[in-house]
Amino acid sequence: MFWNKEKKEENNGMQGSDLTIVNYLTDGLLVFDKNNRLFLLNPQAKKILDVEDKDVLGKSTLEINRFERMEPLVKHLGAGLRECFREEVEAGENVILEVTTVHVKLRQERLSTLVILHDVTREKLADKLKSEFVTLAAHQLRTPISGIKWSLQTLLDGDLGKLTEKQEEVVKQAFITNNKVINLVNDLLNVAEIEEGRYLNKVVLSNLGEIILSVVEDHRKDLENKNLQVDFLKPEEQLPQVMLDIEKMKIAVTNILDNAIRYTPEGGKIIVSIEKGKKDIEVRIEDSGMGIPFNEQDKIFSKFFRSSNIRKIDTEGTGLGLYIVKNIIEAHEGKIWFESEEGKGTAFYFTVPIKKSFGEFLTSEFY
Numbered sequence: 001m002f003w004n005k006e007k008k009e010e011n012n013g014m015q016g017s018d019l020t021i022v023n024y025l026t027d028g029l030l031v032f033d034k035n036n037r038l039f040l041l042n043p044q045a046k047k048i049l050d051v052e053d054k055d056v057l058g059k060s061t062l063e064i065n066r067f068e069r070m071e072p073l074v075k076h077l078g079a080g081l082r083e084c085f086r087e088e089v090e091a092g093e094n095v096i097l098e099v100t101t102v103h104v105k106l107r108q109e110r111l112s113t114l115v116i117l118h119d120v121t122r123e124k125l126a127d128k129l130k131s132e133f134v135t136l137a138a139h140q141l142r143t144p145i146s147g148i149k150w151s152l153q154t155l156l157d158g159d160l161g162k163l164t165e166k167q168e169e170v171v172k173q174a175f176i177t178n179n180k181v182i183n184l185v186n187d188l189l190n191v192a193e194i195e196e197g198r199y200l201n202k203v204v205l206s207n208l209g210e211i212i213l214s215v216v217e218d219h220r221k222d223l224e225n226k227n228l229q230v231d232f233l234k235p236e237e238q239l240p241q242v243m244l245d246i247e248k249m250k251i252a253v254t255n256i257l258d259n260a261i262r263y264t265p266e267g268g269k270i271i272v273s274i275e276k277g278k279k280d281i282e283v284r285i286e287d288s289g290m291g292i293p294f295n296e297q298d299k300i301f302s303k304f305f306r307s308s309n310i311r312k313i314d315t316e317g318t319g320l321g322l323y324i325v326k327n328i329i330e331a332h333e334g335k336i337w338f339e340s341e342e343g344k345g346t347a348f349y350f351t352v353p354i355k356k357s358f359g360e361f362l363t364s365e366f367y
Contacts, residue, residue: 028097028117034110036061036081048097048117049073068092073115077101081113088120096124127195135192138185145185148178180316187320190251191303194327199248206244208281208352209234209274215253216272219261226266233273239281242352244332249352252328255321256285256348263310264289264345280334280354286347292340300338301326309342325350 022029028045032038037060046052049069056064061081065074069091076089076099086098098118103110152175154160156168163171193199216232223230260270268288275282292300292307299305304319329336329350340346 028119030115030117032061032081032113032115034112036079036113038064045117048095048119049091069095073097073099073117077115081115086118094121094125095119096121131192131195134188135196138188138192141181141185142189145178145181149175149182152178184318187318187324190324191320194324199327200245200331202247203243203245205241206246206249207239207241208244208249208283209239211244211246211249212253212272212274212283215250215257218254219257222261223270226261226264226268228261228264228267229269231269231271231273233271235274235276237276239274239276240354242281242354244352245328248328248331252325252350253283253285255325259321260285260287260289260346262314263287277351280351282349282351284347284349286345288345291342291344291346292338293342297338297340301336 022040022042025042025044028048029040029042030038030045031040037058038056039058041049041051041053041056049067051064051067051070056067056070061074061077061079064070072089072091076087077084081101081103083101083103085100087100089097089099091097096119098120100116100118102114102116104112104114152171155163155171156175190199213232216230257270257272264270264287270288271284271286273284273286275284290309293309296305296307300307301322302319303323305323306317306319310317326336329352333353334351336348336350338346338348
């Protein structure tokens with residue numbers, strides 16, 4: 001505890017041993033008094049923010065706002081130094097911080113505010129370089145594997161002569177394997193775009209119901225091959241059009257529906273429903289499949305995660321599908337969640353907001 005009631009008036013309660021610990025922290029630490037005046041910053045904070053004691057000590061948040069790396073920090077937290085936990089702030093060129101603030105209170109009175117700065121610049125730079133490499137590699141792979149696909153398709157179509165039964169079997173397997181590589185490359189490119197923060201490319205006024213219906217129809221053959229019953233439930237009232245990146249939304253719905261088809265046994269059932277609320281449109285895709293083990297459900301949207309029961313029957317997935325789905329929905333400022341019970345099935349839900357800023361589009365001519 002930094003505060004000592006008897007010495008509070010003398011030095012804001014900081015003890016000598018406390019100061020020693022603070023000085024050796026690897027994270028930056030700033031301590032503000034109850035009036036939001038800075039009374040302590042450790043050596044690491046000075047290094048990160050490129051300031052000295054004489055420049056900032058005793059000054060309010062408004063006064064320290066003029067320093068280059070202090071300005072984005074104060075702007076993010078506000079003059080009153082709101083509480084936050086590990087929020088990212090760009091404090092200057094090539095300086096990225098994870099910021100946490102804690103209000104120290106005694107009998108509900110705020111005595112001070114601790115601002116902890118964790119420098120994540122190196123990690124973010126490494127992530128950026130990794131994403132750039134993945135993007136470059138994936139783009140370089142896309143052209144040759146697309147060429148292989150069409151060459152194989154030409155052989156299967158018999159354009160270069162009729163194949164023997166054995167030849168056709170080998171070429172079909174090569175075609176299937178090549179398509180899996182194409183899907184992997186596309187997933188890697190999607191992940192790279194997500195991590196670079198440039199995921200939505202073309203947002204236009206769209207009908208979400210029509211997009212979902214088209215995805216279901218695209219999967220009609222897969223559904224029939226497994227004898228799966230699919231119920232498509234639409235609201236009686238016509239859905240308003242909303243602002244969407246159509247291509248990305250199709251990817252999100254496809255990834256969820258693919259999983260439902262793949263992990264639902266033959267003769268099972270899938271329900272796709274759409275409901276219009278006051279502020280958003282809610283979509284549900286429910287299956288009677290394998291379900292997700294309870295102790296693994298908190299990881300389901302993590303990158304590269306695949307549940308243990310799925311890995312036993314399908315070793316080829318990448319674990320990127322639901323990670324991509326979550327980012328697509330959240331990029332549209334929607335929400336996504338699920339309910340699942342192992343052995344009984346899973347229901348995924350997501351919403352797309354009908355925002356007030358879109359109100360100019362939501363007139364009768366667009367219904």
